[in-house]
Amino acid sequence: MKKLLLGTAALAVTASVAFAGSHSVVRMGTEGAYPPYNFINDAGQVDGFERELGDELCKRAELTCEWVTNEWDSIIPNLVSGNYDTIIAGMSITAERDEVIDFTQNYTQPDPSAYLVMAGNEGVALEGAVIAAQTNTIQASFVAEMGATLLEFASPDETIAAVRNGEADAVLADKSFLTPIADEGGDLVMLEREELIGGGVGMGLRESDGELKEKFNAAIQSMKDDGSLNTLIAKWEIGAAF
Amino acid sequence: MCTDPSQLDQFSWLACYLTTPKHMALYWSVGTVLSLLAITAPAALLFGFGGATSARSRITPLRWFGKGYIAIVRGVPDIAFFLFFVIALDQGFEWIRHQVKCPDWPDPIRQGNDFIVCAAAKMPLGTAPQWVHETYGFFLAVLTFAIVFGAFAANVLYGAMRSVPHAQLETAAAYGMTPRQTFWRILVPQMWVYALPGLGNLWMVLIKATPLLFLLGVEDIVYWARELGGAKTARFTDYPHADWRMWYFFGLLVFYLLFTRVSEVVLDRLMKRLTHGQATVGGEAQRKAA
Amino acid sequence: MSCWETLADYGLRSLGYGERLLPRDELTICQQVVLIGSGMLWNIYFGVLSVIVGFMLATAVALGKASQSALWRKLSEWFIFLFRGSPLFIQFFFAYFLFLSLKSSFPAASVFTSAWSGALVVLILNTAAYSGEIFYGALMSVPKGDIEAADAYGFKGWSKFRKITWPTMLRLAWPAYTNEAIFLFHATTLVFFSGFPARQQQGDALYYASYFADKTFNPFIPYPILAGYFILLTLIIITLFGIVNRRLNRHLPQNDRPRLKLKPRLLR
Numbered sequence: 075m076k077k078l079l080l081g082t083a084a085l086a087v088t089a090s091v092a093f094a095g096s097h098s099v100v101r102m103g104t105e106g107a108y109p110p111y112n113f114i115n116d117a118g119q120v121d122g123f124e125r126e127l128g129d130e131l132c133k134r135a136e137l138t139c140e141w142v143t144n145e146w147d148s149i150i151p152n153l154v155s156g157n158y159d160t161i162i163a164g165m166s167i168t169a170e171r172d173e174v175i176d177f178t179q180n181y182t183q184p185d186p187s188a189y190l191v192m193a194g195n196e197g198v199a200l201e202g203a204v205i206a207a208q209t210n211t212i213q214a215s216f217v218a219e220m221g222a223t224l225l226e227f228a229s230p231d232e233t234i235a236a237v238r239n240g241e242a243d244a245v246l247a248d249k250s251f252l253t254p255i256a257d258e259g260g261d262l263v264m265l266e267r268e269e270l271i272g273g274g275v276g277m278g279l280r281e282s283d284g285e286l287k288e289k290f291n292a293a294i295q296s297m298k299d300d301g302s303l304n305t306l307i308a309k310w311e312i313g314a315a316f
Numbered sequence: 317m318c319t320d321p322s323q324l325d326q327f328s329w330l331a332c333y334l335t336t337p338k339h340m341a342l343y344w345s346v347g348t349v350l351s352l353l354a355i356t357a358p359a360a361l362l363f364g365f366g367g368a369t370s371a372r373s374r375i376t377p378l379r380w381f382g383k384g385y386i387a388i389v390r391g392v393p394d395i396a397f398f399l400f401f402v403i404a405l406d407q408g409f410e411w412i413r414h415q416v417k418c419p420d421w422p423d424p425i426r427q428g429n430d431f432i433v434c435a436a437a438k439m440p441l442g443t444a445p446q447w448v449h450e451t452y453g454f455f456l457a458v459l460t461f462a463i464v465f466g467a468f469a470a471n472v473l474y475g476a477m478r479s480v481p482h483a484q485l486e487t488a489a490a491y492g493m494t495p496r497q498t499f500w501r502i503l504v505p506q507m508w509v510y511a512l513p514g515l516g517n518l519w520m521v522l523i524k525a526t527p528l529l530f531l532l533g534v535e536d537i538v539y540w541a542r543e544l545g546g547a548k549t550a551r552f553t554d555y556p557h558a559d560w561r562m563w564y565f566f567g568l569l570v571f572y573l574l575f576t577r578v579s580e581v582v583l584d585r586l587m588k589r590l591t592h593g594q595a596t597v598g599g600e601a602q603r604k605a606a
Numbered sequence: 607m608s609c610w611e612t613l614a615d616y617g618l619r620s621l622g623y624g625e626r627l628l629p630r631d632e633l634t635i636c637q638q639v640v641l642i643g644s645g646m647l648w649n650i651y652f653g654v655l656s657v658i659v660g661f662m663l664a665t666a667v668a669l670g671k672a673s674q675s676a677l678w679r680k681l682s683e684w685f686i687f688l689f690r691g692s693p694l695f696i697q698f699f700f701a702y703f704l705f706l707s708l709k710s711s712f713p714a715a716s717v718f719t720s721a722w723s724g725a726l727v728v729l730i731l732n733t734a735a736y737s738g739e740i741f742y743g744a745l746m747s748v749p750k751g752d753i754e755a756a757d758a759y760g761f762k763g764w765s766k767f768r769k770i771t772w773p774t775m776l777r778l779a780w781p782a783y784t785n786e787a788i789f790l791f792h793a794t795t796l797v798f799f800s801g802f803p804a805r806q807q808q809g810d811a812l813y814y815a816s817y818f819a820d821k822t823f824n825p826f827i828p829y830p831i832l833a834g835y836f837i838l839l840t841l842i843i844i845t846l847f848g849i850v851n852r853r854l855n856r857h858l859p860q861n862d863r864p865r866l867k868l869k870p871r872l873l874r
Contacts, residue, residue: 098443107543109552114543116553118338140446144533147816148403150823152533154429155403156410156438170631174429174823209804210820218627218807226804231546235559236803239706241719254549282430391837393792395799395812400825429823524693538695565699569692576691 099138100286101158102128106143108230110250110310111164111275114143123310124162127181130302134293147210150175153278159286160279164248166212166272176281178290180274181303183314187213187272188249189265190237190256196265198243206233206242212271213246237262248272250312321554333555342540346571349526349536352454356461357519363466368473382470389467398531401460402453406439413437457532465522472514477503479510509590516583520576527568541568609636620644620808628807628817635827638818642831645811646839651722652729652810653791660733660790665772667738672745682738689735694728694793698801701728721802729797733790737783744779745771777854784847788840811835 104112106120115121120141132139142158153161153175166185167177189205191198201222207214209226217224225242227233234255236242245252249268256264277294279287297303304315318324318332333339371382389397410433414425418434425433435441440448480503488498529536545561592602615625617640629637670682689697705724708715718724748771756770776783795812798804804813811832818828 116336118341280430282427391840392833393795400829527693527695573691
């Protein structure tokens with residue numbers, strides 16, 4: 075047992091030497107188009123729940139962090155290719171993704187997906203309806219499977235616009251993304267029905283980057299323990315607390 | 317004055333809105349697009365020149381390479397290239413640097429899905445500030461554009477080289493010039509007038525390909541127009557508005573129409589200049605008119 | 607599952623036949639080749655129809671630009687300027703917006719909010735502008751002697767155009783027009799990429815290629831497959847247009863027949 079411990083200790087030392095070299099700055103990759111998780115504010119900076127969370131995690135893990143934005147479609151290929159070191163972009167932990175990259179423990183509770191429809195159209199039968207979703211999201215796959223007519227758009231904005239202009243009966247997306255839109259009190263309302271599709275959201279890392287993963291896991295755990303994570307979740311209305 | 321935009325009247329609201337740092341990023345990105353064009357054009361011409369010369373080389377493998385480059389790149393939609401080329405180029409560079417800088421690195425570069433080179437081989441280095449990363453991304457985009465449009469330029473130049481009257485080359489040979497001398501002193505100076513219409517078109521095409529820049533990870537005008545135009549709720553901005561992408565894209569449309577129009581006029585003038593004194597129909601017409 | 611079964615299940619998936627759900631895990635190369643190939647049907651549909659309709663419209667635009675009437679001339683010039691001077695990417699965006707707003711006043715216009723018709727209209731107009739410019743250039747280069755000879759033989763009006771001017775114009779324009787056709791087919795990949803939404807996961811080759819790139823997180827397999835398909839398609843187009851070129855020049859003596867040399871002239 076002692077020998078084994080010594081072995082891991084030695085491994086940890088060499089790993090952290092290599093680590094210090096490659097990670098003097100940790101580059102945090104995000105999308106910047108998914109409020110309240112992450113968005114570009116009026117000042118042109120990355121802002122949102124994940125910005126505050128990420129900065130706090132880096133402080134606790136004693137890392138220097140830097141924010142980078144990347145298109146959603148190529149966000150994982152660019153991570154494994156080494157263009158940045160983490161993905162912190164409202165990415166749900168799924169089995170498919172977990173095969174290719176590693177996730178930290180989740181920092182949000184599983185966020186249900188919700189439907190947004192035009193006011194007055196709440197009675198629509200969803201199974202036979204036209205439902206808009208963003209291309210290549212878990213919601214898109216879900217709609218394809220439930221048998222409704224799926225209409226795919228490149229960006230979240232376009233899915234909302236599609237409901238407004240009557241191209242689609244409803245849009246399916248993360249509830250925390252739809253809530254501020256429904257709250258505006260305009261023409262769009264949220265349905266009672268919710269779908270539990272994704273797991274919680276976690277940070278994505280390269281599978282070979284175990285050291286960094288442990289640091290962030292520890293930092294997330296400490297934020298869960300002292301309640302500061304719940305404060306952030308409440309502030310940005312991300313969903314249920316831990 | 318812009319501290320509380322919700323209290324402003326329409327005009328000053330708009331004035332404040334259009335000068336947010338985020339809008340400044342949009343205006344700045346116009347500069348990015350223009351400088352990208354300014355660097356890509358000569359780079360693509362260089363690739364094209366290389367491609368055309370190797371396509372008419374007497375060394376067989378080199379000729380195949382040149383012809384293959386022209387045929388393959390021209391046969392594929394540019395968008396298909398853009399979607400994977402940047403990552404491929406980046407990994408290629410890092411792989412080469414890894415071989416040079418860390419020859420006795422024990423771990424494999426490909427670990428499952430991960431592509432891991434030693435820290436010294438990273439492009440740019442992990443310690444580099446953000447602007448270095450952005451510049452590097454910019455140059456990868458330039459290189460990708462140059463490779464794609466270099467193939468088109470190569471095709472134009474290849475045709476132009478064949479359009480130079482053969483008698484000119486024969487005369488050069490008769491004067492005792494070596495093939496190399498003939499190429500540089502006779503063929504190259506004369507081919508431009510034949511190449512210019514094709515190259516001019518290529519320039520217009522290049523301009524119109526820049527909306528795809530955001531695929532290459534460069535935050536260009538389309539990226540910012542989409543970002544700024546999308547509907548904004550009051551929670552996340554001081555300037556909430558509905559879906560305004562229409563207006564931003566209209567701005568882009570005007571920008572491109574103006575830009576292509578100006579280019580057309582300039583190219584016309586340039587063509588007139590170049591035809592001057594040339595032994596072609598156009599040159600002859602100019603001589604008679606004068 | 608063998609590759610033949612995959613072909614039966616997904617060969618026509620882009621048109622809505624076969625398996626309802628796309629493959630989701632344990633994706634094979636075979637599935638990628640079949641589905642991306644299935645998506646090519648859309649690229650071919652858009653390309654072929656817009657070449658055919660665009661060709662006719664382009665002739666009209668070229669004649670309009672060469673016309674004596676200032677109205678037709680200006681109209682054609684502006685049409686060409688608008689569509690040649692702006693990126694197709696932005697044209698798709700505006701077309702979709704325009705069709706949506708038309709829909710609210712004329713319900714009949716709602717067909718155009720679907721890609722199969724709306725995007726087709728944009729592609730037709732776009733290629734008509736580019737080809738119209740090519741044809742106009744060729745029309746201006748028709749040798750004076752040909753027209754004089756036609757007059758001497760008593761050709762007039764429509765029959766002069768149909769039998770003398772038009773064939774000569776086509777012959778002169780053909781190499782450049784071949785290029786335009788190739789680029790038009792390439793441009794069809796933008797349909798589902800910007801503007802028009804994909805319905806029921808029925809999309810073109812690029813749509814499926816990016817689907818696989820997203821599911822496998824590996825862009826290095828699906829996009830090269832897509833590239834392979836397009837190289838093949840380009841070769842087919844060159845061959846077909848070469849046959850037409852031979853027919854257009856069949857009256858010329860063997861040595862004078864221009865070989866189809868492809869100089870790139872225009873794309874978007």
